[in-house]
Amino acid sequence: MESTETYQVKLKVFQGPLDLLLFLIRKQKIDIHDIPIAIITQEYLEYLEQKEKINLNREAEFLLMAALLIYIKSQMLLPREKAAEEEEDPRESLVHRLLDYQKMKAASTLLKKKEAEELLKWKRTFLPPLLRIEDLDLVEVSLFDLAEAFFAVLKRKEREDFQIIKRKEHSVEEKIREILTILRENSYLDFLDFFIRQQTLEEALVSFFSLLELIKAKRVMAVQERRFQSIKVWLINDSPTGK
Amino acid sequence: MNNRLKTIVEALIFISQKPLTPEKIKDVLQEFPPEEIDQAIEELLQSYSSNERGIQIIKSAGGYIFSTNPEDDHWIRRLLRIERKNKLSPAALETLSAVAYHQPITLSEISALRDTDSFHTLKTLLQKKLVKIVGRKKSPGRPLIYRTSHEFLSYFGLESLKELPSQEEISKILEAGEDVQE
Numbered sequence: 001m002e003s004t005e006t007y008q009v010k011l012k013v014f015q016g017p018l019d020l021l022l023f024l025i026r027k028q029k030i031d032i033h034d035i036p037i038a039i040i041t042q043e044y045l046e047y048l049e050q051k052e053k054i055n056l057n058r059e060a061e062f063l064l065m066a067a068l069l070i071y072i073k074s075q076m077l078l079p080r081e082k083a084a085e086e087e088e089d090p091r092e093s094l095v096h097r098l099l100d101y102q103k104m105k106a107a108s109t110l111l112k113k114k115e116a117e118e119l120l121k122w123k124r125t126f127l128p129p130l131l132r133i134e135d136l137d138l139v140e141v142s143l144f145d146l147a148e149a150f151f152a153v154l155k156r157k158e159r160e161d162f163q164i165i166k167r168k169e170h171s172v173e174e175k176i177r178e179i180l181t182i183l184r185e186n187s188y189l190d191f192l193d194f195f196i197r198q199q200t201l202e203e204a205l206v207s208f209f210s211l212l213e214l215i216k217a218k219r220v221m222a223v224q225e226r227r228f229q230s231i232k233v234w235l236i237n238d239s240p241t242g243k
Numbered sequence: 244m245n246n247r248l249k250t251i252v253e254a255l256i257f258i259s260q261k262p263l264t265p266e267k268i269k270d271v272l273q274e275f276p277p278e279e280i281d282q283a284i285e286e287l288l289q290s291y292s293s294n295e296r297g298i299q300i301i302k303s304a305g306g307y308i309f310s311t312n313p314e315d316d317h318w319i320r321r322l323l324r325i326e327r328k329n330k331l332s333p334a335a336l337e338t339l340s341a342v343a344y345h346q347p348i349t350l351s352e353i354s355a356l357r358d359t360d361s362f363h364t365l366k367t368l369l370q371k372k373l374v375k376i377v378g379r380k381k382s383p384g385r386p387l388i389y390r391t392s393h394e395f396l397s398y399f400g401l402e403s404l405k406e407l408p409s410q411e412e413i414s415k416i417l418e419a420g421e422d423v424q425e
Contacts, residue, residue, distance in 0.1 A: 100345075100356055106413045107340035108333065111399055115336075118400040119328045120313035121301065124260050184326050 007047060007062055009040055018065040025072060032073050041066060141222045141231055143212070146191075149231055150208050153195040170203050175210035183220065183235035191222065191231035248275060248283040249290075256287075262306030262397050304396035305403060338364045342374050342391050343407055349386040365389065373398060 009018050013034050024030045044062060048054070182189050198204040211233065214220040221234050255271060256263050265284060269277050284307070291300045301310045311319060320326065331339070341356045342348055353361045368374045375392040379385040396403065 097356075101358070103344065103410070103413050104337055104340045104356060107344060107408060108336035110408050111336050111340060112331075112333075114399040114401070115330060117313065118398065119330065120316040121310040121400070122316070122319050123308055123310045185329055187324070 007044060007058065010043070011035065011040070018062060018069075022065050022068055025069070032069075032076050035069065035073070037066070037069055037073060040069070141224050145224070146212075146215075146222055146231070149191055150195065150204075153192060154201070154204065156196070170206040172206060172210045172213060175207050176214060179207070179210055179214060179220070179233075180235070183233065187235070189233040191233060194233075248272070248279055249287050252280065252283050252287055256300060256307050257309055259306075259308065261393075262302075262304045262308040264306040267306070301400070302402055303400055304393050308397070332364075334359075334361075334364045335368060338368060339373060339391065339395065342368075342389055343395070343404065346390040347377055347380075347388040348390075349380055349388055351386060353389075 007018060008016060009021055013030060014021050014024070018040075021030070021035070025032050025035065044066070048059070179189065179194075182194075195204055195207065198207055211220070211222070215222060219236065221236050222231055223234060224231050251272065252268060255268055265281065268284070269275075269280050272280055288300055288307075291298075297315060298309050298311055300307050337357055338353060338361050341353045341361075345352065345356065350362060350365055353365065365374065369376070369389075372392055372394045374389050374395065376387050377390045378388050380388050391404070395401075401407070
């Protein structure tokens with residue numbers, strides 16, 4: 001009479017027939033991680049040993065259930081292969097990407113705020129060179145030096161295989177404004193550095209003419225600390241009218 | 244003795260151009276017991292915390308550094324003849340956020356996150372030393388991997404990466420609404 005009864009599992013989280021346990025796990029009412037399969041099988045074997053006769057039906061059923069349990073648990077424990085994940089739900093990855101994007105946007109807003117706060121606090125780290133043009137023993141470079149440096153940069157750029165995707169019009173007025181802005185912010189401008197950053201030949205040429213204009217108007221000064229050192233452009237007269 | 248230690252610590256912080264960590268201070272002052280050094284730092288911070296001074300000692304990137312008060316920015320700029328300080332571009336801030344939250348990260352991962360090619364922005368950030376290269380990824384092409392640097396922390400006045408807003412704080416900002424998208 002006992003043999004017709006199903007085997008009962010006794011665990012902390014569950015007590016009852018094994019098929020019910022399996023059902024609950026599949027329905028996710030019970031976490032598979034909480035089910036000690038080793039203990040279930042151990043106890044089942046002990047239970048079997050106490051029996052004189054074996055009920056084939058019951059034992060086959062247990063075996064099937066236990067095998068399913070082990071399968072489910074192994075699936076949970078093993079790291080999944082990437083390919084399987086990608087097949088899952090394409091929407092999920094999109095949502096994930098959107099969330100990441102939003103997070104990044106929000107974080108950059110915060111960083112911007114932090115930056116503004118921090119820039120108000122001056123540290124010795126931030127100090128620009130406290131040099132003033134009159135304090136330096138500088139050599140003003142000639143037009144020839146400037147042109148030479150300019151062509152050296154052009155040569156270097158030539159070797160880069162760049163393509164023009166978008167054609168932008170550049171005007172000397174615009175460039176003059178750009179150069180002045182850089183000078184006001186940084187107190188000086190590195191000649192080489194500035195021209196290397198120019199995107200196209202046209203832009204570089206316009207920049208060069210703008211610089212020459214500014215030098216002619218005595219608004220900036222191109223100087224070298226020593227010969228063959230980098231050429232720096234300094235602002236000497238900010239307003240176009242004032243002498 | 245203690246007062247002497249306090250002035251030494253003050254001198255060390257003063258002379259440092261980067262945030263000076265307590266470890267470094269202890270390293271230099273190896274003749275002194277570490278607990279006394281900690282105490283000296285603490286006392287020094289306290290004596291600077293009053294509003295009577297034009298400079299303060301702030302914690303940044305895990306260390307201490309002298310800084311002026313934010314209210315005096317105007318006068319300092321007048322002295323230094325600086326109209327305003329350069330700020331990072333929105334693209335640079337976005338790229339930094341991507342690196343900060345997903346580091347270690349490759350260029351193509353950053354570009355994917357931002358949905359735009361980030362080569363030039365990343366290059367600028369490297370030049371500004373706000374990000375650094377930490378190695379190569381063991382994947383096809385062996386792309387370079389990037390992390391935020393120590394300078395990143397001190398630039399934004401962060402003590403450590405943990406100070407970056409958490410997921411919850413970010414959700415709050417997102418809920419707060421439109422002002423995020425400037």
